[in-house]
Amino acid sequence: MAEKLVILGAGGHGRAIRELLRELPGFAPVGFVDARPPGPEMLGLKVLGDEAALPGLLAAGVRTAVVALGDAAARAAAAARLQAMGFALPALLHPSAIRAASAAVEEGVVVLPRAVLGAAVRVGRLAIVNTGAILEHDVAVGPLAHIGPGAVLPGGVRVGEGALVGAGACCRPYVTIGARAVIGVGAAVVADVPEGAAMGGVPARPLPS
Numbered sequence: 001m002a003e004k005l006v007i008l009g010a011g012g013h014g015r016a017i018r019e020l021l022r023e024l025p026g027f028a029p030v031g032f033v034d035a036r037p038p039g040p041e042m043l044g045l046k047v048l049g050d051e052a053a054l055p056g057l058l059a060a061g062v063r064t065a066v067v068a069l070g071d072a073a074a075r076a077a078a079a080a081r082l083q084a085m086g087f088a089l090p091a092l093l094h095p096s097a098i099r100a101a102s103a104a105v106e107e108g109v110v111v112l113p114r115a116v117l118g119a120a121v122r123v124g125r126l127a128i129v130n131t132g133a134i135l136e137h138d139v140a141v142g143p144l145a146h147i148g149p150g151a152v153l154p155g156g157v158r159v160g161e162g163a164l165v166g167a168g169a170c171c172r173p174y175v176t177i178g179a180r181a182v183i184g185v186g187a188a189v190v191a192d193v194p195e196g197a198a199m200g201g202v203p204a205r206p207l208p209s
């Protein structure tokens with residue numbers, strides 16, 4: 001029987017996950033919860049209110065959740081609240097994603113359509129691999145990181161905890177992107193990026209703050 005699941009977050013990422021779940025056998029979404037519910041319904045699913053609805057859902061047998069929040073800190077905090085209540089946070093991979101047999105994803109990871117996880121890739125808990133991103137052999141993505149749509153991480157790239165690699169960004173093989181760094185859309189990362197740095201451009205340079 002399909003596992004009943006609640007989506008925490010009814011914004012853009014929540015809508016992407018709702019569409020992922022239409023294609024993913026094994027899960028039956030019951031609705032969204034959101035701190036600011038946008039209305040009674042979204043994309044054919046009920047919006048059940050804010051997190052005050054969660055105990056009732058647990059009591060009704062909904063024991064699985066996905067955190068659909070783009071902001072890494074908010075995602076971590078929401079995951080901690082859900083797990084403290086007893087919700088499981090499975091990894092969700094769109095069926096069109098390509099995952100090598102040796103690629104591993106941790107709990108709460110979301111992999112959107114047509115992403116590629118190559119040989120020996122590691123994706124840490126609660127990370128997002130967005131639509132069409134390519135993670136080549138031996139790439140290691142830290143917990144809570146977000147690899148944006150169409151980003152290309154060639155062999156051996158390491159992305160630190162909570163870092164954001166923007167849409168369409170590319171990296172030189174084996175570079176390391178530090179924790180909480182932000183790589184702007186379309187950047188070409190040709191050297192290691194320090195923790196917390198914001199980089200953009202071709203080649204990527206520190207962005208004005």
Ligand SMILES: CC(=O)SCCNC(=O)CCNC(=O)[C@H](O)C(C)(C)COP(=O)(O)OP(=O)(O)OC[C@H]1O[C@@H](n2cnc3c(N)ncnc32)[C@H](O)[C@@H]1OP(=O)(O)O
Binds near residue numbers: 149165186201208
């Ligand atoms: C499904 C989805 O939608 S997933 C979404 C994944 N998210 C992304 O891909 C977004 C990534 N974010 C970006 O690229 C943003 O532009 C950021 C985070 C790098 C910068 O955003 P902000 O902090 O708001 O900076 P802001 O827009 O004010 O720009 C600051 C400066 O950096 C420059 N800049 C911003 N982004 C870039 C970029 N990608 N490349 C080069 N320069 C850039 C701006 O032109 C500006 O320069 P100026 O001061 O000389 O005019």
